[in-house]
Amino acid sequence: MADEPEGWRVVVIAVVLPVAQPVIEAIRAMGHDVVGWVLARRPHTRDQPPPPWGEPSDKSAPRGLNLIMARDKADLAGLLRGLEADVALCFGFPWKIPQEALDVPRYGIVNQHPAPLPRYRGPIPMSWALREGDDEFFITWHRMDADLDTGPILAQTTVPILDEDNSVWEMGPKMIEATVSLIPEVFEKLAAGDPGEPQATEGATWAGFFDEDYAKIDWSRPRREIHNQVRAWHLAFDSGPVRGPIGQVDGKRVKVNRTSLTDPGDGSQAVDAADGKIWILESEPA
Structure with a gap:
């Protein structure tokens, strides 16, 4: 420079x-x-x-x-x-x-x-x-x-x-x-002393930590929404005292850590969502 x-x-x-x-x-x-x-x-x-x-x-x-x-x-x-x-x-x-x-x-x-x-x-x-x-x-x-x-x-x-x-x-x-x-x-x-482009005054949103409502998995929702919920929580590992997402699988309460929208072919458990199956790749007791 x-x-x-x-x-x-x-x-x-x-x-x-x-x-x-x-x-x-x-x-x-x-x-x-x-x-x-x-x-x-x-x-x-x-x-x-x-x-x-x-x-x-x-x-x-x-x-x-x-x-x-x-x-x-x-x-x-x-x-x-x-x-x-x-x-x-x-x-x-x-x-x-x-x-x-x-x-x-x-x-x-x-x-x-x-x-x-x-x-x-x-x-x-x-x-x-x-x-x-x-x-x-x-x-x-x-x-x-x-x-x-x-x-x-x-x-x-x-x-x-x-x-x-x-x-x-x-x-x-x-x-x-x-x-x-x-x-x-x-x-x-x-x-070059470029001051940068001021951010727009409209359209601002706050990406705060998730609450307990979003920590619950509702298997009756579309599978992509559930997949995104699981991925969102996976990246929010440092989000305070609330842990998620939690769902009922075969009568057991589990924390779902990773999912897939396609069958991985390794025997992963599939759960029925509103519009098809979603596969649980990784979970733990909650």
Whole structure:
């Protein structure tokens, strides 16, 4: 970039391990220096388990990178000053970042949000896209401001949702690839002083945690709605005390973790829905 021939000092603010690693690699490949990876301490309970890919650690961090565990959001501004950050990239971070921290990097803090902003602002946007029956996910990089997921948009792309995408292991790699593909565009716009495209004032929705009503499976509904419900809950693994989706299968109360709209041919149990069968690939007692 013309105004930074020696590269920028970049800080990554994230707790999503599978995304952080390729993002860091992409930034380094562009000639910038990733000077720190800032994490947030998140307590987990029986009802709020750790993410399926595990927690970041010194073993998972790329070599030669400072891995910093922030105690509180009030510490973020001081950490960014200490790291002399030119810009920070944020994604999957559980805290609202204070304005004091947003003001530290000279190019600001940019957030990745997997949603067609202003729709699905909030903590579980991909789950809400599935719940609403969308046929594609969005990846949006936007400038961060004082509110949640409301800043001007710098770059955006889409990822198709396939019927066979029934777990984070199918959906995740495509989302990561799309996220990384936009980073050069984001950095070019930051270097050019592009303020980004303001979000529309209409059509905003909130992708909040699911409630108990959506945690119950009604087998009399269309099978695609049930499939989407199961997938939505699978991605909402960190959604508070409510667990779901729960259904009755052969007189037993089970938590359904993965389903399929086609017969996998492995003896998986089929259940009759309103318009056909749906196969349970993975479940556990509830």
